[in-house]
Amino acid sequence: MCMESNYNLGEDVIRAIKKGFETEASNTGKEILQIILKNAEIAREEQAPMCQDTGFTVVFLELGQDVHIEGGDLYEAISAGVAKGYTEGYLRKSIVSHPLDRKNTGDNTPPVIYTTIVPGENLKIVVCPKGGGAENMSAVKMLKPADGVEGVKDFVLEVAKNAGPNPCPPVIIGVGIGGTMEKAALIAKEALLREVGEKSKDPAMAAVEEELLEKINNMGMGPQGLGGRTYALAVHINTYPAHIASLPVAVNINCHAARHQEVIL
């Protein structure tokens, strides 16, 4: 799954880039989008990583409550799978064992694993390698409830503007509103797993997604930040109930190499 996700760009991302190509106002921007599509083709044909940054391996597990796992530790098994995939697949090992000592672990472990318990007897595994460049441009802010939806919009626009060319645009912007600080960040990341351009099921949030996408693209940053109208391919918003005192907002940015692979056991 680690190898598959790094070699094969999803059809939804390809469709979104093609759509951007058709509407892009800048010639350089158009050329860049074409090069990105060509790159995805080469990666698929040669089974080579589309980006040298093959990411922090983020894994989402949905574990059915009727599942009984035998024969060892599930997290250790996932970690072993990551080590095997990154070693055998010639993927870059980008993880250091301590954030300050910074010694490479040599096999891209450990992954970051999030587990939810759900009804049923299946185990769903979503592997989502996340590049460092786009992750570094992400941000969380604890707004005041009085800031409201305008405050949320201003913050998302500010994060996108500050990010500029750094996260390899065209990007996908995941927004998490509500919950606690870490919950907002987590639902922002989960928003990146949505099919690119799929709207929020909440019509009010779907309207905010559309408005933000237009405003972000109208800033003129364009593909790779070199000027144009295709900076973001989509804005995806997730919400969660919030405390009466809080309005947390998280913005998680994904580069155009928006990788994820899913399997249900």
Place this chain on the structure above:
Amino acid sequence: MTPIKLTTPLADADVEKLRIGQQVLISGVIYTGRDAAHKRMVDLIKEGKENELPFNPKGQIIYYVGPSPTKPGKVVGSCGPTTSYRMDPYAPELHKLGLKASIGKGKRSPEVIDAMKKYKAVYFAAIGGAAALIAKSIKSAKVIAYPDLGAEAVHEFVVEDFPMVVVNDTLGGDLYQEGMRIYAVK
């Protein structure tokens, strides 16, 4: 627009004629380095041990990249640019020693832009994320220093027509600001 072809090493005159937005194809030897390698190089400079640097920066280009491992039968793994601002604290020291260009992606600090004006150097953007495609313009690759850093080791690449765009020129121009100004919807 016809891209400008340049071959390393570069003289002041080669970079002084470049302007923001121009497409350039680079051929010849270039060197790689990311955060960890830059720290070691600049520590050496500060200790006055310039002769111990992995390469003499004069006239050269440094590419901010940490390639993925090389598959059997290939020259190099995927190797697109990493975000440049992390090298900002180190770049002026290298430009002072004659480094003529860096290749990466993303914004540079005012200090780096000033250093490029002062020491006659430019900053190129390669296409971030186009790593499998960029690998095709690399004709040979070898590690020349700091192998313990893995992907962050200093490599010597021989490249042919490696495509990039001028983002900052020797006049202090900045394509990121200029591009945004042109395409912003008022």
